[in-house]
Amino acid sequence: MKEKKLYTIIFTFVVSFVFVLILSYINFLTYDKIVENQKFSKISAVLNSMGIEYKDEKDALEIFNSTVKEIELGGLKFYVSTVNGEKVYAYVFSGNGLWGTINGVICVNENVDRIIGIDIISHNETPGLGGRIEENWFKNQFKNEKIKGEIKLVNTQELGDKDKDNSSVDAITGATLTSKFFIQIVNNSLAEIRKALRGE
Amino acid sequence: MGKKYKEVFLKNTWYENPVFVLVLGICSTLAVTNNLKNTLIMTIGVMLVTGFSNLTVSLLKNLIPSKVRMMTQVLIISFYVIIVDIILRAYLPDVSKALGPYVGLIITNCIIMGRAEAFAQSNDPIISFWDGITSGLGYMIVLVAIAFFRELLGFGTIFGYRVMPENFVNWTIMIMPPSAFFMLAIFIWIVKGFKKEGAK
Numbered sequence: 001m002k003e004k005k006l007y008t009i010i011f012t013f014v015v016s017f018v019f020v021l022i023l024s025y026i027n028f029l030t031y032d033k034i035v036e037n038q039k040f041s042k043i044s045a046v047l048n049s050m051g052i053e054y055k056d057e058k059d060a061l062e063i064f065n066s067t068v069k070e071i072e073l074g075g076l077k078f079y080v081s082t083v084n085g086e087k088v089y090a091y092v093f094s095g096n097g098l099w100g101t102i103n104g105v106i107c108v109n110e111n112v113d114r115i116i117g118i119d120i121i122s123h124n125e126t127p128g129l130g131g132r133i134e135e136n137w138f139k140n141q142f143k144n145e146k147i148k149g150e151i152k153l154v155n156t157q158e159l160g161d162k163d164k165d166n167s168s169v170d171a172i173t174g175a176t177l178t179s180k181f182f183i184q185i186v187n188n189s190l191a192e193i194r195k196a197l198r199g200e
Numbered sequence: 201m202g203k204k205y206k207e208v209f210l211k212n213t214w215y216e217n218p219v220f221v222l223v224l225g226i227c228s229t230l231a232v233t234n235n236l237k238n239t240l241i242m243t244i245g246v247m248l249v250t251g252f253s254n255l256t257v258s259l260l261k262n263l264i265p266s267k268v269r270m271m272t273q274v275l276i277i278s279f280y281v282i283i284v285d286i287i288l289r290a291y292l293p294d295v296s297k298a299l300g301p302y303v304g305l306i307i308t309n310c311i312i313m314g315r316a317e318a319f320a321q322s323n324d325p326i327i328s329f330w331d332g333i334t335s336g337l338g339y340m341i342v343l344v345a346i347a348f349f350r351e352l353l354g355f356g357t358i359f360g361y362r363v364m365p366e367n368f369v370n371w372t373i374m375i376m377p378p379s380a381f382f383m384l385a386i387f388i389w390i391v392k393g394f395k396k397e398g399a400k
Contacts, residue, residue, distance in 0.1 A: 011263065016275060033291070034290050037293040041293065041297075099301070174376040
């Protein structure tokens with residue numbers, strides 16, 4: 001009986017050790033690729049939020065390295081570039097969604113009175129419901145949206161709010177809470193950006 | 201020999217289908233069926249994990265002490281799920297982003313542990329592998345069928361391509377969780393009807 005107990009313990013130990021060893025090796029093999037993917041998803045999000053187009057991964061990296069500068073202003077890190085003769089500031093935000101952290105990029109103009117664009121880097125919202133914050137119709141609503149006080153949520157009959165001057169975006173049907181949390185993140189980021197860029 | 205494989209195949213995909221006969225894996229059936237692409241990739245993940253964990257459990261079955269049997273099975277299952285997660289993150293970052301937490305949740309799918317416990321513990325490795333793959337296939341058939349109707353009616357698309365006419369009004373309920381209950385119930389209802397016919 002004693003032997004059996006010992007065997008159980010040794011077996012458990014050996015089995016765990018072997019499987020974890022294999023896993024860490026696989027993780028080691030793919031680590032660079034995953035880091036590269038994460039880096040690319042950040043770069044592509046910054047470019048998307050600025051409205052800069054690119055063909056593929058390599059192209060995106062080149063454009064990013066040649067036209068986008070990283071600066072620190074008022075304690076915040078910004079990615080700065082010039083698009084159509086206008087200086088734009090992209091800021092990487094992070095905040096609580098309904099199920100987990102939402103990371104993304106928001107880009108504004110120098111006066112912080114218009115959003116240039118928004119993109120999502122990562123989120124843990126329900127696929128098909130809150131996960132739809134990633135869809136273009138939702139993100140495009142923020143493009144060129146005027147910032148008048150806070151951005152508000154509205155419910156329109158069609159997909160997306162087309163009015164660019166009302167500082168409002170359409171909420172996602174079936175994902176009211178995610179929409180609310182997302183707007184809150186956007187407004188908090190805007191407040192921080194305003195403080196950093198205009199000292200308000 | 202071939203007869204036994206055919207028997208396992210028919211049993212797992214039809215007579216004892218894990219979803220509509222054994223009613224296992226319902227959580228993911230309800231949660232990940234509003235988008236065909238995500239559904240397909242998740243179910244392929246489940247299929248591979250079930251197959252390989254069955255194979256491994258069957259190979260180790262004479263070494264595993266009965267006291268830590270379940271624990272070892274969970275270890276093996278999570279081992280394969282983490283591999284699937286790493287591969288998705290390294291080579292299919294977009295899909296990994298869309299599926300989010302659902303890849304990790306494959307671990308909790310009762311079909312996998314059910315097959316390991318009910319089949320792999322008492323059968324040879326190769327047929328256990330086959331049993332796992334076909335169980336996964338039985339699961340996939342049901343989920344893909346449900347996702348087909350949910351995506352078609354909820355978004356008007358199939359695999360993201362628009363098939364419904366432009367003026368088709370999306371049935372938003374189809375994207376939301378309640379419709380999964382209706383669709384699954386209707387599915388089971390129809391299948392049970394067919395089975396009764398067959399029994400006559």
